[in-house]
Amino acid sequence: MASVLALDWGNYWQQSIFRVLGSAVFIILGAGTFVIAFLFKMMSYMQSRLGPMEAGPHGTLQLVAEVGKFLQKEDLVPERADARLFKLAPYVVLASTFLLAVVMPFGPDAYFVNLDTGVFLALGLSSISVIGILVAGWASANKYSLIGGLRAAGQLIAYELPMVLAVVGVVIQAGTLNLQGIVAAQHSGQIFGWDGIGNPFVLTQLVGFVVFLIATQAELAQTPFDMPIAESEIVTGYMTEYSGMRFLLFFIAEFATAAVFSALAATLFLGGWAIPFVDLDDNVMNVVGPLVLVTKMMIVGTLIFWARFTFPRFREDQLQSFAWKFLIPISLVNILATMVLKVAF
Amino acid sequence: MTLTDSQQLAYANAQAADGRVNVELETDDGMVLNMGPQHPATHGTLRLIARLDGEQVTSADVMCGYMHRGYEKLCEVRTYPQVTTLVNRIDWLGSFANEVPFILAAEQLMEVEAPPRAKWIRTLLFELSRIANISLFIGDLALQLGAQTPAFLAFRDREFVLNQIESVTGGRFHPNFDRIGGLKDDLPKGWIADTKAAMVRLREFCDLMEGLVYGNEIFQTRTRGIGIIPAKVAESYGLSGANLRGSGVDWDLRRDANIGLAYDELDWKVWTHPDGDCFARCWVRLQEVREATKIVDQLCDGMPGGAIMAKVPRIIKVPEGEAYVATENPLGAMGYYVVSRGDIGPFRVKIRSASFNNISIAPWLLKGVYVPDIIAILASLYFILGDIDR
């Protein structure tokens, strides 16, 4: 099994198809799990109600019903909308999520690609979705969408920086940009000389972890940073004119991005697919690794969605000053401290 | 290369469309954003036409009337019990409160006074409707600012009040319980104990909202310093209720102009806040709910015995005359000007509703604020469309 996953079989095209399909499976399953666990159930229980209960046992098949509902809807393109751009926008957003999922490692040999600049690629790819959102906002020929798209542009670009800077601390501490290398560094690291549980960077990079989570929340346009969507003001912001399958693509993209970012946070800060007492190269980790990663993803997802369902939203100028005047200075200080401590110890 | 006619036409159309958008974006007045009658934020069918410069409002116009149901005309051709039924539906969240000033005006014309027990139960239901109305306001306020959870919690805890209203009047939303001379029926057994238990839950709800919503730093940055109404401006625009008290004006019709309700026999406090911003108005409303629970407790404890209805004829003909009675409804000051010609129904009823005056300050208040602040300000002014449009 290890050899299958290590992709030293087949030619380039077979490997690529496997990567695409595998990434698609990860995206769909990840988005689906996050939607059911957090949006349907956790949100409902936090509001003292049950959520969907009819479709499937305890509403677990509600997603199937929703997908069916979206598929059978009419394909609407507003009359004055720029049709080509309007139709293109959801795919751009989804594409960035797909590409992000490709760099995620699931086990010692279970990965799609193993790049030496994995982290760099991941962070770069996450910026592509901004283009999709902007395009959606402009092409919809709707003033609400336009406002939503403009807000999104400012917000998503502003919060790219704290995310990158938070990750820089991790990279300094791990010494590599390779995601497998970061997992290895956490597994075999030591906390002040004790190597019982390795060195998950959440302990030493707590500030970075918090900043990364806040920046993720903003990148996903979740409350308290959901000005681009801002349902009570601009209906659904850039997604207002979308219905049916196109809206489903945005919806999947939103939750799949949440899943992928949670996986990224788990890999960077919580130790990824490794667990403390099992060897890194052990073959059983190829099976257990994905499960471990999913568990850690759910933990990070709980934090993200817990904040989403509790807080009201910031106004966009407050949002921007929060990013530029607070998060970026803190993450710069974090980097400085990491550098100093890394050299000192 | 020459273009065909249809191509030329398409090109001209595209240029014209671009030109329209550009003109809008480039004029001093800015882009017109129509937060139309169907919108998640406005409490019903309110149309707000805002001219934006980027994200700032340069001017705003409020257009109401999409929900006009012709109440004053309807009241001309209905009898007094029928008008009481209809009037429930003006401010549909605190429905009993709509009946009270009308019945008090009619009682004033008939020169009949309700017996003490009826007065106390009337006050009790009045305060319960205030709690029901404003607890939903608090939940909805959080919803409009982005937090989804408090709205559901508000609905969950409001059920206790609605169940109490239902067990005495028969209807959760439209009690239709006030009658000229008293009330329709008396309290069922065990109601007072149940209501006191419900008040305990409502107080817990207030504490919950204070922790979840009012104590939240994000909520405070969204509402503090936003939409400041100085006291003089508030008075000149005819605001009433918590909007006036949130600007520091100590004005409450329950204390100052009490006709026919039991407020002067109770020990309660009027809450004001000096700031005049959104947070002040919302905070005053939260304190009003707390105060209302205390008033309900006092009313439950000291309920006098006796008849529920004064001696009035079966078919009521109100003698000729005019009377105006205003009470402190949950939304503000609501008044009914009843003109009677000695018939079984009023000749003319003029309804002074609180939200109509409350919303009149919106164009003045919304100048220069950001788009999200429009929502925060409208939420804190708290209007109900049925009350504006009648």
Next chain:
Amino acid sequence: MPRPALKIPGLFKGLKITMGIFLQTMFPKRGIRTLMPAPTLGAVTVQYPYKSAPEVPAARARGVIALKEENCTVCMLCSRSCPDWCIYIEGHKTKAPPRRPGGKERTVSALDRFDIDYALCMYCGICVEVCPFDALFWSPEFEYSEPKLADLLHDMDRLGEWMETVPDFETYEAGSDAKVRKVPR
């Protein structure tokens, strides 16, 4: 301009509240079975129509109006006082035998038609209140929705059937002067 200072207890209090409600909904059982998830028990949702909350609706709830035909004297007061004019009454006068032998024959009214159109009914209760002969009563039944609008017109027989669901009038709270009326069965 926000300054999220070093003390941010308000945000954490909010998080604690929502997590508290979440745990309360997930794990409502106490004692030895505390960690068994039972959300259907912990949530306030009642999964109608599979289950129903026993105390709902209240006894005085205005669900449907029941007619006691024998008491109706076709005085038309209810029909006249309905704000929606949703009660349709037709009756005729007949002669009834004299009370005492040798007396005069009495004229009584008999009901031909008594329909209430629940598609129009506002559930205000003025008809029940003005009836001088105790012929109309409120019942808390509410499950009578129909696929066809015309079926919401309940005729005399159906209104008579609702009489079985009319609860007895409740006793009043202490201190009340009112007398509890009886529902004629």
